[in-house]
Amino acid sequence: MTAAAPPRSDRRLLVSGLLFGVGAAGAIDEIVFHLLLRWHHFYDRAGGAAALVSDGILHAATWSATVAGLALLADVHRRRAFAPSTWWGAVLVGAGAFQVWDGVVHHKLLRLHQVRYGVDLLGYDLAWNAAGVLLLLAGAVLLRRARRRTAP
Amino acid sequence: MNQAVGTLVLVPVALYLAGVARTRSPWPPGRTAAWLAGLGCLAAALTGPLAAAHGDLRAHMAAHLLVGMVAPVLLVLARPTTLLLRALPVRAARQVSRVLRTAPVRVLTDPFVATGLNAAGLWFLYGTGLLTAMVHAPGLHLLVSVHVLLTGWLATAAVLALEPIGHRRGVVARAVALAAGAAAHDVLAKALYAAPPAGVTEAQAGAQLMYHGGTVVHVLVAALLWRQWYRSRATVRDADRAALTAAA
Numbered sequence: 001m002t003a004a005a006p007p008r009s010d011r012r013l014l015v016s017g018l019l020f021g022v023g024a025a026g027a028i029d030e031i032v033f034h035l036l037l038r039w040h041h042f043y044d045r046a047g048g049a050a051a052l053v054s055d056g057i058l059h060a061a062t063w064s065a066t067v068a069g070l071a072l073l074a075d076v077h078r079r080r081a082f083a084p085s086t087w088w089g090a091v092l093v094g095a096g097a098f099q100v101w102d103g104v105v106h107h108k109l110l111r112l113h114q115v116r117y118g119v120d121l122l123g124y125d126l127a128w129n130a131a132g133v134l135l136l137l138a139g140a141v142l143l144r145r146a147r148r149r150t151a152p
Numbered sequence: 153m154n155q156a157v158g159t160l161v162l163v164p165v166a167l168y169l170a171g172v173a174r175t176r177s178p179w180p181p182g183r184t185a186a187w188l189a190g191l192g193c194l195a196a197a198l199t200g201p202l203a204a205a206h207g208d209l210r211a212h213m214a215a216h217l218l219v220g221m222v223a224p225v226l227l228v229l230a231r232p233t234t235l236l237l238r239a240l241p242v243r244a245a246r247q248v249s250r251v252l253r254t255a256p257v258r259v260l261t262d263p264f265v266a267t268g269l270n271a272a273g274l275w276f277l278y279g280t281g282l283l284t285a286m287v288h289a290p291g292l293h294l295l296v297s298v299h300v301l302l303t304g305w306l307a308t309a310a311v312l313a314l315e316p317i318g319h320r321r322g323v324v325a326r327a328v329a330l331a332a333g334a335a336a337h338d339v340l341a342k343a344l345y346a347a348p349p350a351g352v353t354e355a356q357a358g359a360q361l362m363y364h365g366g367t368v369v370h371v372l373v374a375a376l377l378w379r380q381w382y383r384s385r386a387t388v389r390d391a392d393r394a395a396l397t398a399a400a
Contacts, residue, residue: 009394056339063371064331071378079394
């Protein structure tokens with residue numbers, strides 16, 4: 001019993017970070033790029049039904065992931081199992097994964113909407129996806145460091 | 153028309169208050185307030201300026217959010233089934249409780265079935281000519297509103313599972329059902345934006361209101377669901393045990 005409990009808390013910490021990372025990136029995309037900057041359009045008519053369905057699922061999934069991630073985080077704190085570098089590493093991996101998925105699948109493959117309109121897109125697309133890859137790498141580095149620290 | 157709405161709202165208010173008066177144990181006042189507020193949302197959506205704005209999709213969607221999403225959450229929080237079981241004499245309560253455990257009720261209150269029914273009803277309303285037809289037929293409008301209220305209520309009740317009805321699934325399954333319903337709602341809102349139904353005005357603003365307003369209510373329901381998980385006896389016990397191990 002005593003041997004079984006701590007790994008479960010560790011996994012919950014990791015899942016909490018991943019969910020919150022995906023959700024936070026989705027929320028930032030929605031609030032900053034759609035509502036504040038108005039670079040992204042609600043729907044630009046270039047994508048078909050598949051784009052609408054994929055967008056709806058991603059939108060609902062990201063908000064759900066944010067709430068679930070926070071609930072799990074509260075529970076991890078209650079278990080006294082919070083480890084900052086593991087959690088932040090997982091958050092960055094989740095956020096990077098969202099950013100790359102949004103940049104490649106939504107913007108380019110499904111053509112749901114573009115990063116910005118009325119500009120040369122290449123630089124924006126490169127910056128968008130490079131930011132995603134950087135987030136992923138930073139998260140992976142943090143997670144590796146966290147694992148080395150807890151390893152015996 | 154307003155007479156029908158008045159009956160629709162006041163009869164449930166009277167029944168609920170009669171139930172509260174009959175329970176022997178004290179009934180939390182917050183639940184009574186939720187019941188009154190939920191029916192208040194229904195009245196606000198079906199009378200006054202929202203009901204009078206024919207064909208304006210913004211007004212229609214504001215009413216849709218009130219009837220199909222906000223009112224159901226409040227009515228679920230009011231726990232009317234629990235009140236009914238407490239207010240009835242023991243024998244009658246047992247009979248009701250037996251009905252609530254029958255197979256059809258169990259199937260209907262499964263979160264995936266209930267959410268699916270809710271989404272199917274909305275897709276039917278906006279995908280066919282029903283929306284256009286009900287703009288000019290007040291009776292049909294009332295009927296559709298009641299249907300939207302009941303399916304929204306069923307879906308919310310199935311996801312939050314606050315009452316002793318049917319079978320309660322785990323938190324992950326209920327969170328997934330909720331997210332699936334929210335996704336269907338989002339897709340429908342963007343589909344309406346892309347191709348508005350015939351005869352409506354302000355379609356794009358209305359569709360965006362449906363999309364963002366729906367998100368707000370869905371996040372609220374998800375927060376209620378996860379708070380319930382956080383406070384559940386089994387989760388608290390597991391956390392206590394893990395904290396003890398961590399401290400040791």
